Amino acid sequence: MRPKILIIYTGGTIGMIEDPVTKSLRPFDFSHLMENVPKVKMLDYDIDNIQFHPPIDSSDMNVEHWQLITRSIADNYDSYDGFVVLHGTDTMAYTASALSFMLGNLNKPVIITGSQLPIGEVRTDGEENLITALQIAADRSEDGIPTVREVAILFENYLWRGNRATKRSADNFNAFKSNNYPALAKIGLGIHFDHDALRKNKSELELMPSYALDTNVMAIDLFPGLNKEVLCHMLATPGIKGIVLRTYGAGNGPTWDWFIDAIRKTVERGVVILNVTQCVNGGVHTNRYLAGDILAATGVISGHDLTFEAAITKMMFLFGLGLDAQGVARRLSEPIAGELSQHPHA
Numbered sequence: 642m643r644p645k646i647l648i649i650y651t652g653g654t655i656g657m658i659e660d661p662v663t664k665s666l667r668p669f670d671f672s673h674l675m676e677n678v679p680k681v682k683m684l685d686y687d688i689d690n691i692q693f694h695p696p697i698d699s700s701d702m703n704v705e706h707w708q709l710i711t712r713s714i715a716d717n718y719d720s721y722d723g724f725v726v727l728h729g730t731d732t733m734a735y736t737a738s739a740l741s742f743m744l745g746n747l748n749k750p751v752i753i754t755g756s757q758l759p760i761g762e763v764r765t766d767g768e769e770n771l772i773t774a775l776q777i778a779a780d781r782s783e784d785g786i787p788t789v790r791e792v793a794i795l796f797e798n799y800l801w802r803g804n805r806a807t808k809r810s811a812d813n814f815n816a817f818k819s820n821n822y823p824a825l826a827k828i829g830l831g832i833h834f835d836h837d838a839l840r841k842n843k844s845e846l847e848l849m850p851s852y853a854l855d856t857n858v859m860a861i862d863l864f865p866g867l868n869k870e871v872l873c874h875m876l877a878t879p880g881i882k883g884i885v886l887r888t889y890g891a892g893n894g895p896t897w898d899w900f901i902d903a904i905r906k907t908v909e910r911g912v913v914i915l916n917v918t919q920c921v922n923g924g925v926h927t928n929r930y931l932a933g934d935i936l937a938a939t940g941v942i943s944g945h946d947l948t949f950e951a952a953i954t955k956m957m958f959l960f961g962l963g964l965d966a967q968g969v970a971r972r973l974s975e976p977i978a979g980e981l982s983q984h985p986h987a
């Protein structure tokens with residue numbers, strides 16, 4: 642059986658071409674992309690594609706686009722063995738996180754990839770990334786079970802869990818990293834899967850797509866010098882339901898009375914505040930320091946080792962389900978799609 646793969650081309654550098662006049666990169670048509678990768682035809686796969694009109698720089702990515710990708714996958718779910726999403730690198734980790742929550746009971750590969758250099762350039766990484774993504778999307782065990790049953794990012798030498806990955810370089814071909822979770826596969830001469838790290842979803846469950854995302858969320862980054870007026874202004878943002886608070890180290894924040902008071906009052910008003918660390922590696926352990934303990938006592942929820950991308954999209958998703966603040970606060974601590982280390986394979 643030839644694998645059937647659906648490519649969803651959203652845009653990004655992988656499909657970009659240099660404007661002869663301005664010399665800046667602009668998106669071009671997907672048919673051009675296939676022309677530039679004749680090797681794709683050497684794979685013995687049935688490949689169809691869906692294209693964003695127009696293709697976008699992923700800096701323009703929004704929840705409507707995530708809904709479109711989710712719908713494209715859900716509508717075609719039974720007809721394909723796997724899905725490859727071509728996407729700009731800038732917001733790829735946000736899209737991967739959002740899709741991991743929106744595609745409930747996902748049991749097939751959704752491999753997101755892109756490139757640092759346009760596919761038309763001689764030294765492009767796009768060709769290799771596209772081909773490897775297609776091969777991973779087509780990979781199955783002897784009894785036909787897809788090897789990858791989750792949303793993952795394929796970039797250069799690694800396959801990462803989508804909701805664990807972060808863009809770490811604007812220049813290197815290995816542009817992504819998952820700081821708190823092992824690679825799902827290492828790509829060298831061959832593709833070597835880490836079967837212990839891959840999600841083992843139950844095959845009998847039907848895909849349950851969710852489309853509603855609530856964007857009444859925001860992020861606040863702590864920094865020495867953050868003043869009361871600025872913080873209180875942000876906490877009082879009209880309509881805000883959830884805040885991702887990016888704290889120091891193991892989840893610490895200032896112990897000043899005005900700061901703790903402002904945070905506590907915001908939580909008491911029914912706003913959910915989720916504590917994630919500014920560190921790239923490790924997570925929130927609020928009982929390690931008094932500064933973390935005091936913050937936790939205000940009712941701020943620990944985000945453990947969530948990436949920022951997973952934290953903000955998880956909030957949008959949970960509020961989108963129509964849950965109240967208490968419901969969201971509870972579900973934030975429970976893994977949905979393997980985004981938290983406490984339950985690595987949940």
Ligand code: ASP
Pocket residue numbers: 652653654655697698699700728729730731732755756757
């Ligand atoms: N600005 C581009 C984008 O995210 C960068 C890339 O594709 O790597 O769409």
